[in-house]
Amino acid sequence: MERPAAPSKTRPGEEPQAYLRRHLRFGWWSLLIFLTLGIVLESLHGFKVGAYLNVSNSTRRLLWTLAHAHGTALALVHIAFGVTASYLTGWVGRTRTFASMSLMAASVLLPGGFFLGGLVIYAGDPGIGILLVPLGAIFLFLAVLLCARATKGSHFTERRK
Amino acid sequence: MSLEWLLFFALLAFGVFPFLIRAGNVGGKVVVGILCLAAGGLFAATKWSAWRERKGFERAQFYASVPREGRPGGYVSSDKCQSCHPDHYSSWHRSYHRTMTQYATPEAVKGKFEGQTLELEGQSYRFERRGDEFWVELLDPDWRLEYLANPGKPPATAPSRVWRRVGITTGSHHMQAYWVASKGGNLQLNLPFSYLFEDQRWVPRNDTFLMDPKHPAPVQLWNANCIQCHSTAGQPKPEPKDHAKLHTQLGEIGIACEACHGPAEKHVELNLNPARRFAKHREGKDSTIVNPAQLPHAASSQVCGQCHSIKSVPSGSDWKYEGFKFRPGDDLEKFTPVIRPTKMPKAHDPKFIDERYWPDGMVRVSGREFNGLVETPCFQKGTMSCLSCHSMHQSEPNDQLAKGMDSNAACTQCHKEIKPEHTHHAVNSSGSLCYNCHMPHTTYGLMKAIRSHQVDSPSVQATLKTGRPNACNLCHLDKTLAWTSEKLTAWFGAKPAELSQDERTVSAAALWALRGDAGQRALLAWHMGWQPARQASGERWLVPYLAQLLEDPYSTVRYIARRSLKSLPEFQDFTFDYVGRSEDRARVRQSAQGKWEQTHAKNLDRHGPAILIRAEGQVDLNAWERLLQQRNNKSMYLQE
Numbered sequence: 184m185e186r187p188a189a190p191s192k193t194r195p196g197e198e199p200q201a202y203l204r205r206h207l208r209f210g211w212w213s214l215l216i217f218l219t220l221g222i223v224l225e226s227l228h229g230f231k232v233g234a235y236l237n238v239s240n241s242t243r244r245l246l247w248t249l250a251h252a253h254g255t256a257l258a259l260v261h262i263a264f265g266v267t268a269s270y271l272t273g274w275v276g277r278t279r280t281f282a283s284m285s286l287m288a289a290s291v292l293l294p295g296g297f298f299l300g301g302l303v304i305y306a307g308d309p310g311i312g313i314l315l316v317p318l319g320a321i322f323l324f325l326a327v328l329l330c331a332r333a334t335k336g337s338h339f340t341e342r343r344k
Numbered sequence: 345m346s347l348e349w350l351l352f353f354a355l356l357a358f359g360v361f362p363f364l365i366r367a368g369n370v371g372g373k374v375v376v377g378i379l380c381l382a383a384g385g386l387f388a389a390t391k392w393s394a395w396r397e398r399k400g401f402e403r404a405q406f407y408a409s410v411p412r413e414g415r416p417g418g419y420v421s422s423d424k425c426q427s428c429h430p431d432h433y434s435s436w437h438r439s440y441h442r443t444m445t446q447y448a449t450p451e452a453v454k455g456k457f458e459g460q461t462l463e464l465e466g467q468s469y470r471f472e473r474r475g476d477e478f479w480v481e482l483l484d485p486d487w488r489l490e491y492l493a494n495p496g497k498p499p500a501t502a503p504s505r506v507w508r509r510v511g512i513t514t515g516s517h518h519m520q521a522y523w524v525a526s527k528g529g530n531l532q533l534n535l536p537f538s539y540l541f542e543d544q545r546w547v548p549r550n551d552t553f554l555m556d557p558k559h560p561a562p563v564q565l566w567n568a569n570c571i572q573c574h575s576t577a578g579q580p581k582p583e584p585k586d587h588a589k590l591h592t593q594l595g596e597i598g599i600a601c602e603a604c605h606g607p608a609e610k611h612v613e614l615n616l617n618p619a620r621r622f623a624k625h626r627e628g629k630d631s632t633i634v635n636p637a638q639l640p641h642a643a644s645s646q647v648c649g650q651c652h653s654i655k656s657v658p659s660g661s662d663w664k665y666e667g668f669k670f671r672p673g674d675d676l677e678k679f680t681p682v683i684r685p686t687k688m689p690k691a692h693d694p695k696f697i698d699e700r701y702w703p704d705g706m707v708r709v710s711g712r713e714f715n716g717l718v719e720t721p722c723f724q725k726g727t728m729s730c731l732s733c734h735s736m737h738q739s740e741p742n743d744q745l746a747k748g749m750d751s752n753a754a755c756t757q758c759h760k761e762i763k764p765e766h767t768h769h770a771v772n773s774s775g776s777l778c779y780n781c782h783m784p785h786t787t788y789g790l791m792k793a794i795r796s797h798q799v800d801s802p803s804v805q806a807t808l809k810t811g812r813p814n815a816c817n818l819c820h821l822d823k824t825l826a827w828t829s830e831k832l833t834a835w836f837g838a839k840p841a842e843l844s845q846d847e848r849t850v851s852a853a854a855l856w857a858l859r860g861d862a863g864q865r866a867l868l869a870w871h872m873g874w875q876p877a878r879q880a881s882g883e884r885w886l887v888p889y890l891a892q893l894l895e896d897p898y899s900t901v902r903y904i905a906r907r908s909l910k911s912l913p914e915f916q917d918f919t920f921d922y923v924g925r926s927e928d929r930a931r932v933r934q935s936a937q938g939k940w941e942q943t944h945a946k947n948l949d950r951h952g953p954a955i956l957i958r959a960e961g962q963v964d965l966n967a968w969e970r971l972l973q974q975r976n977n978k979s980m981y982l983q984e
Contacts, residue, residue: 231612238422284370311348
């Protein structure tokens with residue numbers, strides 16, 4: 184007698200293609216957002232806006248530059264994550280979901296924290312937004328760690344041509 | 345809830361929310377961990393916010409007690425300059441001009457405040473550092489001010505000891521002075537101590553000036569005096585009905601961009617437009633700001649001269665309310681004319697003149713170089729300006745000399761006809777350097793000799809008339825005035841000088857060191873440590889003179905003598921507290937003399953009657969004592 188097929192371990196929305204779509208969407212949209220921020224920052228330079236360029240606002244300039252740089256870099260990481268996840272078809276379960284969520288959280292908290300920290304500054308001190316940055320850094324660390332661990336050979340499968 | 349908090353919560357929720365809605369996929373423990381992390385972040389944010397608010401309050405309190413930046417009148421401060429002029433901002437930022445006056449922050453304060461207690465005139469001063477703040481416990485300075493202002497009428501209240509926070513600092517190059525806030529608005533009163541960088545020690549402030557030791561300590565009010573030049577565009581602003589209460593405003597706390605370039609509000613406003621900036625870059629000049637380098641030589645020098653001169657404030661001037669009205673590019677003479685005793689010999693109090701000028705009107709105190717320049721033929725008949733030799737942006741902070749201007753190029757850029765033979769000294773020797781003969785160190789300030797900026801030629805006649813040491817004898821320390829007179833007559837046709845017996849037979853340096861006035865003694869003490877003078881005159885015979893000057897009644901003379909002595913071989917480790925007990929000085933002098941007898945005296949590089957030292961290493965005590973008895977003890981206070 185033929186045994187009934189075992190239930191799939193992959194829940195709906197958890198297939199590699201779903202990860203690919205989700206992270207590509209997140210990555211490209213956030214790249215657009217932070218590219219726009221870059222254009223805004225360039226304009227602040229062009230028009231010599233004191234709130235951004237005066238020496239007394241150097242903390243803001245630093246933090247907004249960091250927001251732009253981290254946001255842009257993380258957008259690219261999302262694209263890379265999506266593509267990676269589509270290759271690692273053997274990587275399923277909670278760790279993959281957690282890595283994906285962590286990367287999303289890091290992409291909000293890191294650049295967002297830098298930006299908010301620079302929005303309200305107190306002489307050389309940033310605003311409270313800066314405290315989101317270490318949280319974001321923890322999430323990013325975990326996401327990258329999990330992704331790195333998932334690249335072991337058994338998770339790779341032949342992709343359909 | 346403030347917008348900042350609102351955004352903080354929104355971002356935090358946005359970061360954590362995906363975990364919550366997909367809790368089933370990541371597991372309950374993970375979600376709990378995430379929530380703990382978020383709660384931790386929230387807790388830290390609350391603490392951070394409270395700490396920052398407290399800090400902000402303390403900051404506001406502090407800045408209410410010190411002269412505040414942001415005066416009206418088109419001043420925008422250097423804050424706005426860096427984004428367009430990063431190189432110029434950076435060179436200015438390195439300069440001692442910027443740090444002339446600073447708010448007392450940890451970056452600014454060089455003195456050691458930790459656990460220091462100093463005594464002066466029966467009063468103790470306890471210094472303390474509290475985090476980023478500097479505090480002093482002292483006799484209530486407001487009470488002391490009232491007491492000193494009305495000597496016959498002591499204040500109604502009894503004096504008490506109070507803690508005061510240090511508000512601002514003066515100086516960042518050689519020494520630093522400190523000011524504490526008064527109860528009178530933001531009036532700043534000086535602490536009676538300065539911190540010497542070279543010695544890394546505190547000394548009474550009086551002992552950093554060439555001042556008669558019997559002279560009472562002057563009361564110094566930063567907002568009334570120092571503000572004139574140690575800040576940018578200061579306005580003291582006393583209350584009309586209570587002049588002891590001030591609401592001082594500044595363009596900027598140190599000497600900043602707008603001190604030399606004028607108020608920049610319009611310049612900044614117009615140049616927000618990138619198209620205009622691009623056009624001006626191509627054009628190479630912008631009429632909305634003053635560039636001293638593009639002004640005629642006199643106007644350019646007056647930009648420096650607004651501070652580097654002894655100037656007269658016309659009576660009826662409202663500068664105490666509005667600040668000085670001179671702006672770079674204006675004619676300084678119309679606002680605060682330079683005091684030139686050569687032009688108005690009887691227009692000023694003789695004491696005022698005596699404390700600042702040599703008897704022929706040449707300025708003798710530091711920081712007043714423009715006075716020297718305006719008396720110089722190169723300025724009067726030529727186009728020499730401060731910027732002929734100095735550069736504010738292409739130079740090192742020390743002296744701010746433009747590239748190559750520490751050589752004869754400074755003079756030969758105009759005097760191309762001068763040949764090396766003119767100097768009568770070996771090429772490349774210190775005697776062949778134009779400024780060693782024409783700009784000798786006959787100015788006093790900052791506990792050292794400084795080059796005169798009145799370019800002139802060595803003259804024994806001028807020395808006899810004014811008492812000002814001439815360049816020849818400041819280098820040839822072992823030579824007499826007769827020797828100098830003979831050389832100047834032979835080389836340049838100078839009129840031979842009529843000299844006394846001592847002037848013919850004893851070296852000029854020995855005469856100034858032993859029987860000169862305090863100003864001359866200070867200059868000689870410094871030159872005895874000056875390397876070119878030691879090369880020309882030898883150094884081993886100098887010790888008895890320097891040892892003698894360790895006992896000088898004027899503390900700064902003792903300080904300079906000690907420094908020169910310590911630069912001699914065998915004396916590097918010599919210790920001497922120049923503000924120590926007077927009874928110790930004789931002992932220290934004898935100790936230096938004894939050390940000399942055992943070392944240098946046995947191997948002299950110069951001897952003879954001119955320097956009062958015999959070949960066998962013995963001092964001619966009779967002549968020595970005779971000259972010392974003739975010491976000019978007139979009371980002096982050089983107002984640098």
